[in-house]
Amino acid sequence: MCSLPLPQEPLRRVAVIGGTHGNEMSGVYLARHWLQAPGELRRPSFSATPVLANPAAAAACRRYVDCDLNRSFTGTFLTARPHPDDPYEVKRARELNQLLGPKASSQAFDFVLDLHNTTANMGTCLILEAAHNVFAMHLCRHLQLQNPELPCQVFLYKLPGEESCSLNSVAKNGMGLELGPQPQGVLRADLFTRMRALVSSVLDFIQLFNQGTAFPAFEMEVYRAVSSVHFPRTEAGDLAGIVHPQLQDRDFEPLRPGAPIFQMFSGEDKLYEGESTVYPVFINEAAYYEKGIAFFQTEKLMVSVPALPALAPAPAPTP
Template identity: 55%
Template sequence: MSGTAPIKPLRLVAVAGGTHGNEMSGVTLVKHWLRDSTELLRDTFTAVPLLANPKATEKCVRYNEMDLNRCFTRDILFSSGSQDEPYEVKRAREINRVFGPRGSMNAYDMILDLHNTTSNMGICLIISEAHKPLEMHVCHYIQTHLPNFNPRIYVYMEHGSELYDLASVGKAGIGFELGPQPQGVVRGDLLQSMKTLVKVTLDFINQFNQGMEFPAFEADVYQRVGHVEFPLSSDGEVSAVVHPSLQDQDFSLLRPGDPMFLSLDDKIIPYAGDKPIYPVFINEAAYYEKNIAFIVVEKIQLSVPALSSTSQKVAS
């Protein structure tokens, strides 16, 4: 990337929580902001809070019938509905109507989606693709203004895959993934960190709208390239668990020969690849239903162009 990326000021911003109903930092904050949105007020815009999956939130479960954060594919959003389709499919179309439609001029300028993970991901900033200057500048602004958070940038789309998450309804979208936090539990430290992430992001948007220019920079991102499944027995049951030396080591290199799994009869199963990998979302509780032990990412460095608004100032 080179040159300067001019982008229109952002006027429509949403902050979503409860996309997964048992990830409680986002649920708690959005419910608070629905009662009092003062913290979301800025001079040049106001962010709108969204409780994404009310049914799942009420039950304190990840989803009611299917994962809402996998329902924003083109096939689902732009196909005709039926009476017997899952609640989350109907809800995805409703969110797309109100905050999109995706790809249209009427879509919200940015959607922030608040998540928690049981994995030791720390403060993680999730984007769909790394070539989008606005999202990358938001992430870089967070990294430079909150260095003690050590926030990492995770690109979730693999080569050839399609958009499927709630944040993709907007013209731009970022997910905040904070952990470790058990499902159905609020940790005060992560709640405060998430609130700070939202504040700093809204501050960035406000400064951008007022005409501030942001210089080019280099950034490391972690690009998803695949996943590793748990070993299974002949009857389809998990036969080994994440090795204790790998547990909680998200974003650390796993080298060939390093312990990866520990079988139920206490045999070490090493990583047998031919090059080091970065595991993330290690032992994520929500991925057990998919038999995913961890996601594999590669670390790449990007050059991101300078960013400027097409308007020097937006009237308040």
């Protein structure tokens, strides 16, 4: 397994970001709290910077104002000449790129943790681009070991050849934390508390790494995105069916050929016609209705992650 370059120095510039989507309330309110009381984000070797990513959308309690901020960190958007008519989120992406990046530069933040909620029954989901991010994979393993009673699934979302355009892609390293189910615009105490504890565990892991802890190799089960499945439509473009009750809320569970996936309004069931078992995620996610997506298909893999060596001691100052 090829890997991204491992950090060679302590991670000093770390950001914890909420409100990338303005109606995902756990991250919105944690970011607002930490902006007023950042002490919770301090560790002996660094202090994480709290960021409310999309303040206009958060103020309106909407996912976005003009377009999805978490799809706006493309090379085209970030390098284009600014124009007054640019969408709000494109302007905000450029601001965040200057704050946390610039993207793909040596000046970029060392690590970004992006906080999200989903209406789907995803539980605690750790989102990475791909398994070649060895540092982030070790972080995921740490969270799993710290929370043995709480399933923490790892979702690898990036398809081959797809450009990295999420907020995380601005930093040298990053991860998304996705908790659900939670309705849009609603704050649930259990998920708020869980997210707060997971953020603390992430910062504790970075502190362990910074102070010279080595982490052994391991194998990990992950779910890698394969494709999206769209809702059935009428010729007029309206929904022709809904997610089947036997599929609803069964994120990360096996979907076998011949199993029902949609209940058509006409009465019959539409079956999964694939040739192999897949594992659906983001089932019936409210934010994906505008995209027509009913769920994503993933494949379950076991990946081998190499050891994360301890940082070399800093050289002693010259007398």
